Amino acid sequence: MQYQARENMISETYTIPQLDMGQIRSDFPILDQIVNGKPLVYFDNAATTQKPRQVIEALAGYYERTNANIHRGIHHLAEKATAEFEASRRRIQNFINARLPEEVIFTYGTTDGINLVAQSYGRTFLQEGDEIIISTMEHHSNIVPWQMLCEEKGCVLRIIPINDAGELLMDEYEKMLSEKTKFVSVVHVSNALGTINPVAEIIKKAHEVGAKVLIDGAQATSHIDIDVQALDCDFYAFSLHKLYGPTGMGVLYGKEAILNAMPPYRGGGEMIKEVTFEKTTYNELPYKFEAGTPNIADVVAAKTAINYVENLGKEAIADYEHHLLRYATEALSSIEGLKIVGTAKEKVSVISFLMDGIHHQDIGVLLDQQGIAIRTGHHCTQPLMHRFGIPGTSRASFAVYNTTEEIDHLVAGLLKVKKMLG
Incomplete structure (x- = not known):
């Protein structure tokens, strides 16, 4: 319920872009599957996006x-x-x-x-x-x-x-x-x-x-x-x-x-x-x-x-993904001990983060056990990681077929990881 309340709070000050998410998600057959007993949540879009049925x-x-x-x-x-x-x-x-x-x-x-x-x-x-x-x-x-x-x-x-x-x-x-x-x-x-x-x-x-x-x-x-x-x-x-x-x-x-x-x-x-x-x-x-x-x-x-x-419209996609970015940034920031790496004023829907005392690879493994796919490591940007003095991050990246409900699953998954390893 707390995540629904957050959605309502955001919508009071920000118009949520309207896309037919039911139709969009049905266009991507790979999303309709179970991973480790859980519905797949795919947040590795910066590595590669999934392919619509039309493609x-x-x-x-x-x-x-x-x-x-x-x-x-x-x-x-x-x-x-x-x-x-x-x-x-x-x-x-x-x-x-x-x-x-x-x-x-x-x-x-x-x-x-x-x-x-x-x-x-x-x-x-x-x-x-x-x-x-x-x-x-x-x-x-x-x-x-x-x-x-x-x-x-x-x-x-x-x-x-x-x-x-x-x-x-x-x-x-x-x-x-x-x-x-x-x-x-x-x-x-x-x-x-x-x-x-x-x-x-x-x-x-x-x-x-x-x-x-x-x-x-x-x-x-x-x-x-x-x-x-x-x-x-x-x-x-x-x-x-x-x-x-x-x-x-x-x-x-x-x-x-x-x-x-x-x-x-x-x-x-x-x-x-x-x-x-x-x-x-x-x-x-x-x-x-x-x-x-x-x-x-x-x-x-x-x-x-x-x-x-x-056909979806680049502007509509950008607006929707910006909504996901805002929602996820607020939701992840509410987790004690989680730090977002990369807080530029101008961003696309990518969030890299660290969690106190927990290795990024362990985060990725435990989330995968809950059906949540993220990317961990240096993301082929080792000099950038050296600039921040870290070996790597966990990265969640969003696409047009992702939802705020999936972000809620990510938050719940991270809280579970924290309880296990924090």
Whole structure:
């Protein structure tokens, strides 16, 4: 009853967004199951979101009715598969407001996209002594490729610090910028803290000194409207599996002129125009960066995931998830000895926390026994954990199909954990 009272208290000062939660939850078949004798509560959405029935059916339907290799065949199935594949490219172009479909490169995920830029653009245009700026809150996928490049090319990696709330110190960032700055690569939304970074300002300041900018959008696309032209970023990378879509499929957006100037990242079929033993000429955009047979089925199903999100409405989803964040923040803060790590003013629906005297892994194990799935550990952000002086956190991350009732289950589960181990 106390949690219902909290709901009523919040609703007095905050209009709870209205979505048809019964219909939404019925769209996700994986949610309708029992784990360890309890109804599944899935709060690991920052790792991967679950897939609606529509996406699952689109994936199965491709293999049942369309399966063929693309861009090469002239038979019916090949042409049908090619049309569906390229329709997804145009759908994603519209979703992020890219200027051209050719600026949408299909990758195997955010990590693959960042590596493509580091290995192609970085190797070609960066030189010894050039400076690359990233931030303290980066995922390892946006740290390691740049470290590898710096070791190879003799570049210098610089790090934007953060405050105790988990927000970038923008004054320090501006001090770092100079004529030596050639590249900036920062996360749009922190996977560990939920912080929304001021990427438009970061991009503007970097461009003033002539630097190019990549935005890691892995955690942003399911929560925030993305307009790459308005942001004016040079590159934007994200994965579809965090956007209710298939795994193993991602997108790298790049400005046409920059992509045209970059050499191919991989060699093989599809990315070539003509091959002889003496010389190979490369294909045009976007194909010169898409060597080999791509992940066709998942690309085809990706547009169904985007359609699902846009049919619900990005604004309605964002409002609802903000409601979940507010509710969960208050509910978790009421637990004595629980500390939230990451209290930025601008956040998405991610909460990392610590509990006095209880290891985060033990929390995850005991919650799983109650059917509650969270993430524990350093979340592939070890330098960020070092900044806070901790080995890791417990993380609950919410999606459009989650409910306040599930948050109540989380609170009750944590109280049980505290009683057992606290």
